[in-house]
Amino acid sequence: MSYTKYLKEANFIGGEWVGADSGDTIDVTNPATGEVIGTVPACGDAETRRAIDAASAAFDGLAGMGLMERVGLLWKLHDALMDNQKTLAELLTVEMGKPMAESMGEIGIGAQYVRWFAEEVRRAKGEIVPAPTNGRRFLVTNHPVGVVGMITPWNFPSSMLARKIAPALAVGCTVVAKPATATPYSGLAWGALAEEVGYPKGAVNIVTGSARKIGGAIMDDPRVRKVTFTGSTEVGKELIRQSADTVKKVSMELGGNAPFLVFDDADIDAAVQGCMVSKFRNSGQTCVCANRIYVQDGVYDDFVAKLKTAVENLKVGDGREDGVEQGPLIDMDAVEKVEEFISDAKSKGGNVVTGGGRHGNGQSFFEPTIVTEATQDMKFAKEEIFGPLAPVFRFKDEDDAIAWANDTDFGLASYAYTRDVGRIFKLNEKLQYGMIGINSGLITTVEAPFGGVKESGLGKEGGSQGLADYLDVKYTAVDF
Secondary structure, three states, X not given: OHHHHHOOOOEEEOOEEEOOOOOOEEEEEOOOOOOEEEEEEOEOHHHHHHHHHHHHHHHHHHHOOOHXXXXXXHHHHHXXXXXXXXXXXXXXXXXXXXXXXXXXXXXHHHHHHHHHHHHHHHHOOOEEEOOOOOOEEEEEEEEEOOEEEEEOOOOXXXXXXXXXXXXXXXXXXXXXXXXXXXXXXXXHHXXXXXXXXXXXXXXXXXXXXXHHHHHHHHHHOOOEEEEEEEOOHHHHHHHHHHHXXXXXXXXXXXXXXXXXXEOOOOOHHHHHHHHHHHHHHHHHOOOOOXXXXXXXXXXXXXXXXXXXXXXXXXXXXOOOOOOOOEOOOOOHHHHHHHHHHHHHHHHOOOEEEEOOOEOOOOOOOEOOEEEEEEOOOOXXXXXXXXXXXXXXXXXOOHHHHHHHHHOOOOXXXXXXXXXXXHHHHHHHHHOOOOEEEEOOOOOOOOOOOEOOOHHHEEOOEOOHHHHHHHEEEEEXXXXX
């Protein structure tokens, strides 16, 4: 069990590993087996305030550090991630359930984010704006915003932090992070890695426990100048409301309801492959998963037949077993939510062509499922599924498909398969989404901005845009 190297059963505050003031702990369970793999401190507002104290005290030192010294630390952090990739991946699989291949990929892309921002911060340029009269210069400069509060979810417990920690540390911000209670160890591992590579005490602080108390302390404290959150739209809206009292900068990566459009001219084999990657990666538990699959009438039956074959060939099991492609759902609430969607669809004329029930492995395993003849009045047309359920809708007219795709409050990711160049540009214009994948079901990359529109959030992570939310812009007028 090599993963125990980074299984930290304490919080990382001010460079020290500590427990909760009360001594209370929270059990952490492997969803594939039901086994309790360890405990973490059940902390609250007092411990969070001490973490903010530590981050605030460390800010001037990190912000004032030479650029290349900060870059050097990020390179060391990248190397530490890659040197321990398999160990960190096994820890992730044990606490979250995803297959080892996916966990290895998650640690890998997290390291890429660290490397990307180590490079990108060297290009965080200001500018000199031409003045209207002689004898003046207008300077526009970038400065780290300050202490950053981070709240991350359970579905990508390592890479979600990578997208936030890397740009923050790159520009000189210090961090107070709260990982999800279901998957805290991958978050605490970032504290261990920061300690290992030599970050100053207080630069990175990781606190586990009550989301309401920890989040409340972060939102109430005026020293926390920015909060970045990945999670549900409902919680994101509440955090945005709370941010008003201290006028914090916020970035929000919230819910999704991704349409996946397949047109008559598409390469159907490629579309099926892309759908499998988009829909069933992480057992369907991603915010950018294909949530609604719209297939044009001329290729509908062919697409469904090929998708059914691919789905039935998925190997379901404990993520540590060789060849497993789908692990368990995170908990029984997630199972019951998928069952509710299937029941609703069947009551409205949907047809389950494969799967549809709990898997024989027990625990929170669920069969990969396809529902055909899906319609816009079914619950999954409006709500995020977050499970291995693929509803397939039939359409005839291109404009109807685009209208249905946009008929949601969300606007994170969308996908389309077509070989019509004109249609590609029309989709770019008409789809109301922050990210669009054309003939690809896997579009997340460190070089491009990740984020949505409408109720899917505010701000971007990754790309050259990923630094902006961690910087304040100052304008200085100089007369001479």
